[in-house]
Amino acid sequence: MNITILLKLLFAHIFADFVLQTNRICDGKKAAGKTIYIYLLLHSLIHAATAYLLVARWDAWIIPSVIFSTHFAMDYIKSTYMKENMVSFIIDQVVHIAVIIVLWLCLLGRDADWGTAFSGIWDGNKVWIVVTAYMLALKPTSVLLNLFIKQWMPHDSKNDDTLPHAGLWIGYLERFLILTFIFTHNFEGIGFLLAAKSIFRFGELNKAKEIKITEYVLIGTLASFAIATGIGFFALQIL
Known part of the structure; x- marks a missing residue:
């Protein structure tokens, strides 16, 4: 087949x-x-x-x-x-x-x-599995995450000092890196990425009054990592 x-x-x-x-x-x-x-x-x-x-x-x-x-x-x-x-x-x-x-x-x-004439490259199953996995981890995952976590979004979480669409592109990049680490069998890179993101976030989310925002960010981060990891290991099993 x-x-x-x-x-x-x-x-x-x-x-x-x-x-x-x-x-x-x-x-x-x-x-x-x-x-x-x-x-x-x-x-x-x-x-x-x-x-x-x-x-x-x-x-x-x-x-x-x-x-x-x-x-x-x-x-x-x-x-x-x-x-x-x-x-x-x-x-x-x-x-x-x-x-x-x-x-x-x-x-x-x-x-x-x-x-x-290009069937050797164009019809390569492995290529299509990898490309589809990357594509699935980007925009579709972002839409799903947005629908999932918006129920917990704090009303006071808006910040005019943030870069436009920065959170969206951070999510794209982290899921891209996770898939790359999985496909190259550098699984320790996933832990390093999660630790690095946690360190950067700690400085702005360590106040007691911001606990809701902290929990909101953690839910989004862990959900993003979980989906990307799931896609990666599922694709890896097929490969």
Whole structure:
């Protein structure tokens, strides 16, 4: 069974849903009237085109057809009838991944020669596993973490002295480093990274009146480390 097709479909979904989906598209899917349909169509077309181009099986029109129709339907249901929380996010992603798995199984039943001159590199299973793991640890994990920890966000935690989007990029970098340490078997680097971040945070979070912010930061940090470590070791087992 060619697992590369599945990896490409999963990567296409993550890339289209979390990289190519801009804030304007995300807001447009929540708009009223005809506007919501315009952005749902645009977002679904981006998903369908990304999957079709990455799989590069030009005779398999089932790929863009299924991806487009199911993504449009699920996003419409989510935008119209579901609340914006962690549960709806997980349900949405589970449905999309289930569709991808079913589509992959359908593609395996077809006989076609879809190899290319770059198949040795482009179809390398290990490459796609690693790339998908890195992609999954970035934006999708950030969205999930934000939905998870916002219930504990202190009302007085806003600070105008912080750099714009600094926390977001710190999370990206720490999860990138964790995966790199795991893939290179330098597991001690994860402990060093956690210790270094704790030292930097200690100076600003050692006051009794800031205990809520301290706990909030710890929850976010440990959740980020746990997800990145889980993704890394799961990918490592597949490899």
